[in-house]
Amino acid sequence: MTPRSGWYQNASERGGGLVCWLETMRTCAAARPRRTVRFVASSGHELGHLGLRAYLAANPTLAREALVWMHYGANIGASTGDVGIACSSDGLQTAALGALAKQSLDGVRRVPASRVGGEAATIARERGQFVSFIGQNAWFHNPRDTWPDAVDVPTIARFARATADLTLALALS
Numbered sequence: 001m002t003p004r005s006g007w008y009q010n011a012s013e014r015g016g017g018l019v020c021w022l023e024t025m026r027t028c029a030a031a032r033p034r035r036t037v038r039f040v041a042s043s044g045h046e047l048g049h050l051g052l053r054a055y056l057a058a059n060p061t062l063a064r065e066a067l068v069w070m071h072y073g074a075n076i077g078a079s080t081g082d083v084g085i086a087c088s089s090d091g092l093q094t095a096a097l098g099a100l101a102k103q104s105l106d107g108v109r110r111v112p113a114s115r116v117g118g119e120a121a122t123i124a125r126e127r128g129q130f131v132s133f134i135g136q137n138a139w140f141h142n143p144r145d146t147w148p149d150a151v152d153v154p155t156i157a158r159f160a161r162a163t164a165d166l167t168l169a170l171a172l173s
Helices: 012-029 051-056 090-102 118-124 151-173
Strands: 069-072 083-087 130-135
Touching: 012 069, 012 130, 012 151, 051 118, 069 118, 069 151, 083 090, 090 130, 090 151, 118 130, 130 151
Parallel strands: 069 130
Antiparallel strands: 083 130
């Protein structure tokens, strides 16, 4: 899942998450895993995750019955700042950190599951399982959050590969 709306141009705020989401979609479509993989790009992130809440209202047991929710949050691959990862279980954290390491993304900041933010916090409140990526950067909610200065394309590509590989591995399990 990823938000698709944000403030101003939001190249770094939303761009990296959308790239990860699209690469995961492409990878899963090509592999045809045995598990169903749903892709949610919701609006209303700035309004209490309105879009995700509407989606969950239409699918009331999905938050906790899904094997895992991959959350592609803000600022993945921004040119400044860092990215944090929060996982609902040790097993998911081990799998996620392994996928990141294969793409030389060893510097990801670890965030306790109890401090997860964004849409993954909505999933956590419903007792769902999640892997959440959320970053920080100097251009966040800034009119100058534009291409090409606000994004690090090679880093986004590595995150996209890592998250797609992780999602596929989970979907094949």
